[in-house]
Amino acid sequence: MGGRGYYQEWGKEPVELNPGDVVYVAPETKHWHGAAPDSDFAHIAIMNVVFGFERMARAGRSRIRRAALH
Template sequence: MRPEEVSVFPVGEKNVAFGQYFVGQSYLNMLTTQGVAIGNVTFEPGCRNNWHIHHAKSGGGQILLCTAGRGYYQEWGQAPRELHPGDVVVIPPEVKHWHGAAPDSWFAHLAVEVPGEETSNQWLEAVSEEEYRNLK
């Protein structure tokens, strides 16, 4: 499968700006940065982002609208959740988590940044190979 066949939204360029926070290759196409930032994030098979936290004094967090392929979302201390097109993940602020593609599938989601006060992202350690290999 070619990247442009993954989603109805344009895949965009290789995600160089945030590449250090991913294991594997991802692509980013910011659909809008006005009002509410929405990015189409596409993951090659096996690609996932590091554990991270969306901080906010009030409001904030992130919503993932899954559009293509098969992926995973996991909160710290919880079991991973398998994701498919049409799934919605609401991530409250201050929750440590990661998301990305299944080992054998491309995956795409729209990442919606929930507006808030004093928002920031804290990027943490990579998801270990052992944790990732143990996904169903």
Template sequence: MSEFKDIFPRGGENTAFAKYFVGQSYLNMLSLEQVVIGNVTFEPGCRNNWHIHHAKTGGGQILLVTAGRGYYQEWGKEPRELHPGDVVNIPAEVKHWHGAAPDSWFSHLAIEVPGEKTENEWCEPVSDSEYDRLK
């Protein structure tokens, strides 16, 4: 982990959402006012389950990659490799997952886009066979 250097503090183990992750993640909530922003750190191989950010209007999520190497994938599309400085705009109603590469720690800021009647739906885990195809 010596090469892994994040600009925000890692935060504690993400126990509140652990059932929606394969592997260990850490969460440091940076803002709970105006716009919710969390610094999410993933150990190598850790990823969250497929999920959907629902909203009547607005909503969705923005990821700002701050450290390490990871992946983002939308349902039915190829995974996208992520590096520090990458930005992912995730519209509401898009099923997706994100997490660390198998051999790298990974951190991103997760920004909840304000909207009306927003809620998250957690779905199935990313299967090992899907994940093992990543480089």
């Protein structure tokens, strides 16, 4: 998105991030990311949360069934 920042996985050297860079983080990877000391840093994170969505969908169906019974 914008600015300059860093990404670092546990036990590895930090990697500088610039606009347009893409980082893949494997599930369960210990890491951090943030702005460089002299810059702002904005980013977009896309996560695969299928399990959480399925749980929410089940809860939604339960509410619909309860509402239909009343």
